[in-house]
Amino acid sequence: MRLLNPLLALLVLYCLGAGRAGAADLVQTIAAIKPAIVGVGSYQAMRSPAVSFVGTGFVVGDGLTVVTNAHVVAAASGEERKDSKDNLRVLVARGANVEAREAALLVMDRLHDLALLRLSGAPEPALRVGDSDSAREGQMLAFTGFPLTAILGFHPVTHRAMISAITVVATPAPNARSLDAKAIVQLQRSAYPVFQLDGTAYPGFSGSPLYDPESGVVLGVINKVLNATKESAISAPSGITYAIPAKFVQQLMTGR
Template sequence: PPLSPPTAEHTAAFHQPPAAFAAPAPAAGQPGDPYSSPWAAFPPPTPPKKRRSGLLVAIAAATLIAGGIGGGVGYLVADGDGEPASVASDLGSESVARPPDSVAGIADAALPSVVTIEAGNGAEGSTGTGFVYDEQGHIMTNNHVVASAANGGNLTVTFSDGENYDAEVVGRAEGYDVAVIRITDLEGRDLAPLPMGDSDAVAVGDATIAIGAPFGLSGTVTTGIISAMDRPVASSDGQGGSASYMNALQTDASINPGNSGGPLLDGDGAVIGVNSAIQSTASMGGEAGSIGLGFAIPINQAERVAQDLIDGGEPIYPIIGASVESGGQVTNGAQIVESTNDGSEPVVAGGPAAEAGLQPGDVITRFGDRVIDSGPTLISQIWTYQPGDSVDITYQRDGQERTTTLVLGERMGDQ
């Protein structure tokens, strides 16, 4: 059954994503919140800030329906009391041998390459997870884990052996919720990057292993399966940042606040996703925590974004150059708005949508091979492509179904 939306006191506005992203845009005269109450977030705590565990919680609205199409909005979860200590697990000096292809064997090989991240700027901070991306000290994680340290804040990473190192932000992608940080001085430490898998090759029912620091408990390993593929999820940190979108892998492996940015591994120990969001009963008055609905950014997308950040320091987004309705509820498609409240053009002149013949009021119902039921679903799908890709689009105009081909444009950086 549909979940109830958060109560009014739990709501907080998000920034409106840029129109050029084909992001949801409010109609003229409406507030700039791209998500109404079913897509709301807890407001930030008032200073002095408590440290927040770095996990976005995806609130599934009534759009999570049979057939596997839906979405959600996330928020950072406030800790219960005080600053959470990053509690390292005791791996033991004499570990018992296990087959390398067992869960224990995979965990034993991966744990030395998973780190707990502490980020802060004096007023607020967060605890999350990351994993070794290369031998040069680059660590992949979520943007919302390190955002508080992006502008001169403090950033440290702690390995499973308890050794900690200072780090710096290399690049952040708010829209993708991916970030890369770098250990500033390895002090002779040799790093073992986790092997990258192929998220396009996974199937529902495949085994999954999640590693992270839920509630500060570093080195926690949980298992599950791929529960669903291509789950559209929209999320926000609730702190005024732009919304992020993913065409997520859904897993029932236990994921909790603090797991954000950690690896989701397959049965061979390869990374297939970056754990980023959960559906939680917190929206219904319960405590935030795993209920078996976790969402991970597919590694094929996350790795592409991470490499862009390492190469140029900025994310690269595919765009269609149009603004669509912001409602998170399932509808008959993603409608291009007739007008926007900031006076910008709903369809950018000379942009990809305009060149493809799309107009304000058109309702996009299919993008490539994916049925589109809402604005967030459309954006999640757009961001699985790359600039320059040609995509067949089906849309409705004046009650008539039409088709066109659109060549995706490019935008660099977040705004």
């Protein structure tokens, strides 16, 4: 039997040990993260069920501020339906029960697909928003939220993901004819970096925090997946997910 080179053997043992340590860190981090993960939805007294669950959010700051996606708030508030405006609700776990708490929209950033909500009542456990400019391609992260929303029950689910690329997106022009000089300048101004991830996010994960597995510090917000059709997001997911860097959350929180 051929023995491994001593240095190679030590390297293998180190990598195995690092892998176990990383997994242990994530186990502890998930336990700390979950109390700050909330659902975002709406309430209509005459609807059955009265509370509709749309996406994910997470608590930051003083425990009464919730971060989510702008498109989640638009769906929850009935913005897309001219005949109805729903009341926003934030769903908070209370042991085996779920409490639907009133929430108000503080500010919305449609360009970066972010929104801040204000919770009523007592503060909840909060996550820390970190420096997303420190994130690097190849870095392993995790995100926790509610895939498929209420279908799986009110149980936060965690997926791991690597930053595959840090790329730039811009709001596209409606058509080629509108691409004049002014439109091109506007496109350049609206371009911003996003994290492309190799983890799979399903509908309902929108608004989930993307965080460091060891520290739990939030580095981004899940906002969309790459899919050919809406239906394929469930039946044939691409495994390519995008997240908004946390620096835009910080800008929203500080009003910059």
